[in-house]
Amino acid sequence: MALVAELGDAISPEINRRVRSLTDALEQGGVPGVFDFLPTYRSVLVYYDPLVATSDEVQDGIKLLLQSAQSTGAGARNVVHLPTLYGGDLGPDIAFVAQHNGIDEQEVIRMHSGTDYLVYMMGFSPGFAYLGGLDERLATPRLQSPRTEIPPGAVGIAETQTGVYPVASPGGWQLIGRTPVKLFDPARERPVLLNAGDYVRFVPIESRERYDDILRRVDAGEYVVDVETEAAES
Structure with a gap:
């Protein structure tokens, strides 16, 4: 199964920074059930195992990751x-x-x-x-x-x-x-x-x-x- 995390409706460095923050967090295994993902300009396609997590659980996990990423800001x-x-x-x-x-x-x-x-x-x-x-x-x-x-x-x-x-x-x-x-x-x-x-x-x-x-x-x-x-x- 898959879902799309839309992080904005425009192509901009700020929105793309959020895309990268989310993919970095997903790479660390931040959401149970997620096994792959594909970042784009302004969204992330997230693949997950429905036997491990529901769509709502994955969405809640992504929201928590985004909140954490926003607090860290941009690096070098x-x-x-x-x-x-x-x-x-x-x-x-x-x-x-x-x-x-x-x-x-x-x-x-x-x-x-x-x-x-x-x-x-x-x-x-x-x-x-x-x-x-x-x-x-x-x-x-x-x-x-x-x-x-x-x-x-x-x-x-x-x-x-x-x-x-x-x-x-x-x-x-x-x-x-x-x-x-x-x-x-x-x-x-x-x-x-x-x-x-x-x-x-x-x-x-x-x-x-x-x-x-x-x-x-x-x-x-x-x-x-x-x-x-x-x-x-x-």
Whole structure:
């Protein structure tokens, strides 16, 4: 059996923080009968065993967890820096994004790299992060004809979203750059780089040579991703 815990009717960092607080508490085994859960932007799908707990008992347990989570407040946040080479053959659609929004390519880079993006949730493919916070002045429609394969690390924009393809896959996002960092690597102890609640900061790479150097270090297992810990906003 399953039920949905709706924590708000909008997509916002505050509501998503409550989602993460609830999932953290559920992960600690806070509600008898619950054996799995799936967080989204503003809700949590909770699976439970009806032979162990009733729907009302699970709902009461969730309410208690939420009350406890509200009293603890928000903790520090992790900002994961993703070096990114914008434009050129690695960002073939940056000119269209610029033209569509009436700005130049350098302004696209400045605006896109000038925001810290909240990871609302993970999904779609291994390591794919749903990011929030794209400047509305960069919003651009998807490609009319999706590409059959997009390489891992490709950074794109689709409507009001931006994101990074963690693995090779088809897709219709407008590609504006690429990061040499692996968001998903099954050979790592922790295959997925990002987690819900993290923030992503795209850091422009100044040259293809620098990109290739970072890529070599990533492939050799020598590159350490910069993760900055910041105090949470009140």
